[in-house]
Amino acid sequence: MSDIQALVWEAGAPVLRTRPAPRPQQPDDVVVRVAATGICGTDRGIVLGEFPALEGVVLGHEASGVVEAVGPGVSMVRVGERVVINPTYYCGRCRPCRRGMAAHCVAKDGREIGVDRDGTMAGAVVIPERFACPLPDSMSLRHATMVEPLACVLTNVQAAAPRVDDRVLVVGGGPIGTLCALVFAHRGARITLLERDTARTALARDILPGAVDVVTSEGTGLGLPAGVLPEGPDVLVDTTGVLLEEALETVAVGGTIVVMGEREHARADIALRSLVTRGVRVVGAGPYPPHLFEAALDLAGELPVDRLVTDEFPLDGYRDAFAALGARPSPAERTAGYTAMKVLLVSDPELALR
Ligand SMILES: [Zn+2]
Numbered sequence: 001m002s003d004i005q006a007l008v009w010e011a012g013a014p015v016l017r018t019r020p021a022p023r024p025q026q027p028d029d030v031v032v033r034v035a036a037t038g039i040c041g042t043d044r045g046i047v048l049g050e051f052p053a054l055e056g057v058v059l060g061h062e063a064s065g066v067v068e069a070v071g072p073g074v075s076m077v078r079v080g081e082r083v084v085i086n087p088t089y090y091c092g093r094c095r096p097c098r099r100g101m102a103a104h105c106v107a108k109d110g111r112e113i114g115v116d117r118d119g120t121m122a123g124a125v126v127i128p129e130r131f132a133c134p135l136p137d138s139m140s141l142r143h144a145t146m147v148e149p150l151a152c153v154l155t156n157v158q159a160a161a162p163r164v165d166d167r168v169l170v171v172g173g174g175p176i177g178t179l180c181a182l183v184f185a186h187r188g189a190r191i192t193l194l195e196r197d198t199a200r201t202a203l204a205r206d207i208l209p210g211a212v213d214v215v216t217s218e219g220t221g222l223g224l225p226a227g228v229l230p231e232g233p234d235v236l237v238d239t240t241g242v243l244l245e246e247a248l249e250t251v252a253v254g255g256t257i258v259v260m261g262e263r264e265h266a267r268a269d270i271a272l273r274s275l276v277t278r279g280v281r282v283v284g285a286g287p288y289p290p291h292l293f294e295a296a297l298d299l300a301g302e303l304p305v306d307r308l309v310t311d312e313f314p315l316d317g318y319r320d321a322f323a324a325l326g327a328r329p330s331p332a333e334r335t336a337g338y339t340a341m342k343v344l345l346v347s348d349p350e351l352a353l354r
Pocket residue numbers: 040041042061062148149
């Protein structure tokens with residue numbers, strides 16, 4: 001492989017650069033030729049200056065591709081194999097890892113793909129082989145880009161631990177909220193999805209099965225329209241990550257609130273007594289452990305997750321790609337609205353179809 005194109009974080013903005021093609025650095029490294037990368041809330045946060053990334057790092061982490069080269073110690077994957085990348089590093093040796101909580105591995109610094117280690121918005125990426133997960137023949141590389149966000153969602157659904165008769169409210173109709181609704185619906189729960197942005201409400205309605213009630217948020221607070229879930233939801237998943245106070249006023253007695261999303265500055269002023277008297281559980285799930293990434297890979301084969309992909313751009317169309325998510329690289333030309341659900345940056349259009 002000759003030089004590659006890569007979307008690099010430089011001086012507070014993403015910029016397309018030409019770089020030498022990566023090679024295996026360690027015996028267990030594989031080089032993956034990237035098909036496509038989904039743009040996630042984290043990438044959007046980096047571009048908007050709300051989430052820190054290392055200067056000079058290649059962005060992107062929700063990707064699939066084909067193994068292009070392998071180090072001498074690689075035994076689990078072979079050249080030519082189609083894979084999805086698990087970008088969440090774990091060492092397997094620290095105490096959280098040993099206790100089955102690899103998502104909370106303490107050795108992540110310098111190893112988070114697309115944040116402080118080179119990511120996937122590029123022609124190719126190098127990763128240790130255990131983070132390259134082979135795809136079933138039936139799954140396209142495009143479909144596989146949704147496995148990583150699905151793994152995030154499964155982790156939070158598991159933390160919610162819903163009962164079979166729970167009424168579930170998902171707050172926020174972006175890709176994560178829409179995937180949440182899809183997973184809860186797949187489990188047979190009664191779901192309401194609440195979204196404020198009218199374009200995204202329409203997209204979510206279009207994508208989700210009829211069993212999911214998609215409603216537009218009105219007024220202040222959560223803005224649940226009158227008559228919707230009058231007795232409160234038993235499970236409330238806040239994918240905005242900033243609405244805990246409002247969620248506590250809305251959730252049913254004995255209910256569970258799952259706080260999703262990493263909002264650096266989000267705070268809440270809550271009446272602690274109401275947790276006790278109303279028996280409410282507030283949980284955070286953290287990133288996914290490796291076994292839930294594998295579960296997401298299995299489940300992705302059963303769910304129409306690729307329907308969330310509304311827009312695809314080549315790497316050099318990254319400005320338009322971020323703009324479709326209301327995030328223009330320059331604050332002066334920033335827009336507020338979304339026109340897309342999931343946006344893919346396509347590194348290799350031929351591969352992405354496979
Ligand atoms: Zn992500």
